[in-house]
Amino acid sequence: MVESIPDFLDWAIKRGVKLNGIEPQRIPGRGIGVIAIRDIQPDEIILEVPTKCLRTITTMPKARLRKCAETSVSVHGAIAADLTLDKSSKYTPWDAIVPSSGDLIGMPFYWPPELQALLPPHSRQLLAKQKAKLERDWSQMFTAFPELHVEDEGDLGRLEYEQNWLLVNSRTFYYLNAALKKWRGSTKDDHMTLQPVADLFNHADEGGCHVAFGSDGFTFRATRPHKKGEEVHICYGNHGGDFLLVEYGFVMAENCWDETLLDNVMLAKLDEKRKERLEEIGFLGSYVLDRNMVCHRTQVALRLMCCKVSEWMRFVNGNDDGEASQNAVDALLLQLLQEYAAWIDDMIARIPMLKIVEHEEDLDEMKDILVQRWRQIRQLLDKRIRSLEQGAQT
Ligand SMILES: C[S@@+](CC[C@H](N)C(=O)[O-])C[C@H]1O[C@@H](n2cnc3c(N)ncnc32)[C@H](O)[C@@H]1O
Numbered sequence: 392m393v394e395s396i397p398d399f400l401d402w403a404i405k406r407g408v409k410l411n412g413i414e415p416q417r418i419p420g421r422g423i424g425v426i427a428i429r430d431i432q433p434d435e436i437i438l439e440v441p442t443k444c445l446r447t448i449t450t451m452p453k454a455r456l457r458k459c460a461e462t463s464v465s466v467h468g469a470i471a472a473d474l475t476l477d478k479s480s481k482y483t484p485w486d487a488i489v490p491s492s493g494d495l496i497g498m499p500f501y502w503p504p505e506l507q508a509l510l511p512p513h514s515r516q517l518l519a520k521q522k523a524k525l526e527r528d529w530s531q532m533f534t535a536f537p538e539l540h541v542e543d544e545g546d547l548g549r550l551e552y553e554q555n556w557l558l559v560n561s562r563t564f565y566y567l568n569a570a571l572k573k574w575r576g577s578t579k580d581d582h583m584t585l586q587p588v589a590d591l592f593n594h595a596d597e598g599g600c601h602v603a604f605g606s607d608g609f610t611f612r613a614t615r616p617h618k619k620g621e622e623v624h625i626c627y628g629n630h631g632g633d634f635l636l637v638e639y640g641f642v643m644a645e646n647c648w649d650e651t652l653l654d655n656v657m658l659a660k661l662d663e664k665r666k667e668r669l670e671e672i673g674f675l676g677s678y679v680l681d682r683n684m685v686c687h688r689t690q691v692a693l694r695l696m697c698c699k700v701s702e703w704m705r706f707v708n709g710n711d712d713g714e715a716s717q718n719a720v721d722a723l724l725l726q727l728l729q730e731y732a733a734w735i736d737d738m739i740a741r742i743p744m745l746k747i748v749e750h751e752e753d754l755d756e757m758k759d760i761l762v763q764r765w766r767q768i769r770q771l772l773d774k775r776i777r778s779l780e781q782g783a784q785t
Contacts (some may be wrong), residue, residue, distance in 0.1 A: 395487060396423065402484035403587045407441040413623055415488075415591045419643075422490055424593040424622050431617040437457050438598060438611040440586045445608070446470070446482070447569045447584035451709070458494050458535045466574055466581035468505040470563070471556035475539060492554050497640030498754045500557060503747050506757055510740065513633040521637060541716050552605025560582075561639045562590040566604055592640070596647045598626030611751055620768055631681075641765045650681040651768045656731045658766075659691055665695050672707060680771055685724065693720045725779040732772045739765050 404410070406681060412431045418424040448456055448466055451473045458618045459469040492501075492599075499507055499518050507518060529552060541548035552676060561724045566584035574581055601612045602625055627639070631650040636642055661669070662748055669675040669692055680690040686691075690713065695720040696702050698718055705711035713720070741760050742765070 393644055394485070397708070399484045399488045399587070401521075403444070406545040406587075407443050408444055408588050409439040411435065411437050413437050413589070415588065418593070418622065421593050422494060423488065423591045424624075425591055427617040427619055427621050427623055430617050431613050433613055433615050435613045436610050437613055438589060438625065439608060440589050441608040442606065443608075444565050445566065445586050446583040447566065447568075447571065448473075448574065449568060451551075454783055455536075459532075460575065462535050463576070465532040466571065466577065466583055466717070467524075467559055467563075468556065469530055469561050470585065471528065471552060471582070472532040472536060472539065474555040474559070475552045476536060488591075489558060492550075495554065495557060495640060496756060497531040497636075499640075500553075502751055502757050502761075503754075505745060506742075506745050506761060509745070510636075510741060511633055511651065511759060511764060512655050513631070513763070514637050515547060516652075517633060521560075525553065528556065529553075544722065559585070563591065564602065564604075564609065566609075592625040593622065594627040594635070594643075595624035596629075596643065597625065598643070599624045603702065632764055636760070636764055642760055642767065646767075647682065648765060649677050649771060653680055653685070653689060653727070655726050657689065657732075659725065660696060665692075668700075670696060674707075680728075680775060682771060682774065685775070689724075690720065697723050719768040721779050721782060725776060725783065728772050728776050728779070732769060732776065735765055735769045735772070739769070771774050 396417075398409070400415070412429045412435065413425050414428045415423050415430045418426075425438075448459070450470055451459070451469070452611045455473060455476065456469075459472065464472070495501055499510055499514060500521065507515070508516065528613075530550065532552065533548070539552055540546070541544050542651060563583040563585055565579075565582055567582045571577060571582050586711070589609060589611065592600075598614055599613065599617060600623060601614050603610050603612070611625070613623070628634075629648040630638075630646075631648055632642060634647055635646070638653070654763075656674065658666070666675055672691075674688050674691050678692060679686040680689070691707060694706050694713065694716055700718045702711065702716065706713045706716070739762055742762050744761075745758065746753055
């Protein structure tokens with residue numbers, strides 16, 4: 392399929408999409424993005440997408456929707472099935488500009504298992520969840536639509552479904568209408584729609600425009616000035632780097648929402664008795680370091696390693712502010728972060744050496760993305776290590 396942004400825009404505008412001062416363009420390393428073609432002022436509406444252009448379960452052929460509704464597939468999985476089964480020409484110009492499988496190598500889902508095994512712990516958890524969710528949807532959909540299961544060597548039907556599922560994952564917007572509200576067992580995660588042109592906005596941690604929908608459709612309003620030629624972003628959510636990597640397939644140079652899990656280092660230091668105590672109060676695992684501090688769960692677990700149990704219990708119950716044990720907690724945290732930082736340096740050195748025969752062509756790019764993610768985590772640790780070291784000196 393030949394990609395043509397102008398043909399796609401013609402098609403979208405004929406269907407009522409209104410662009411004001413913006414234009415989708417190819418941006419190196421980011422696929423297509425949205426660029427300001429004149430200076431844009433805050434509060435200007437830069438894009439409107441009418442309801443009739445949305446693509447969600449309501450726009451599926453009725454018979455297909457009925458079959459999906461008889462299963463326990465998620466809305467996400469049903470839309471992916473619709474994309475895979477749709478052989479009409481209704482969306483051809485839109486389909487032509489959507490990334491192809493070759494553009495998705497940033498997504499750890501497509502990485503060889505040897506490389507997936509070297510992902511940071513939080514990325515690994517998210518990937519396992521993503522795979523399980525996809526597997527559930529696929530098992531529902533290929534039973535309902537046996538034609539999805541193409542009997543050939545590579546199982547093309549499954550590959551196409553996977554790709555569409557991952558595209559739905561990274562290109563839908565929060566949306567609610569009567570049908571989505573009624574979908575059996577639906578949760579917030581099911582309230583979604585695809586929409587043309589808006590799906591070309593790339594992400595920035597602070598965003599640059601506000602997204603809203605009503606009965607007429609979606610509007611995108613600039614929240615800050617943009618100079619002509621500048622990229623206009625939306626914010627996909629306050630996501631850390633592991634989430635962006637696994638769900639969207641990219642890493643960002645700067646991300647004010649970045650965070651990392653310290654579970655591997657923390658759990659290795661906790662003996663069974665302490666783990667049991669933490670489990671009892673619901674504080675075992677999910678130890679987070681963000682750009683400024685470690686979370687309360689981490690403070691609780693660290694205190695258990697350096698205080699008497701009675702003092703720890705008083706802290707847990709809110710009867711002790713923890714001030715008396717803070718220096719010991721900080722010293723232990725510093726030691727753990729330094730050990731983790733040395734381990735990460737070793738990981739960063741090992742990744743480029745990894746030899747995997749399959750995926751030879753794309754392997755260097757995949758490794759590079761993985762190293763970038765580990766470097767970001769290393770920076771988070773460095774920042775905290777520096778401030779703990781300064782604190783120890785004062
Ligand atoms: C909603 S689409 C945005 C349009 C997309 N760039 C395209 O070519 O169709 C989301 C995808 O865009 C890419 N993306 C979004 N924000 C990015 C960023 N800040 N840096 C690099 N890639 C980004 C990722 O591949 C992500 O999965």
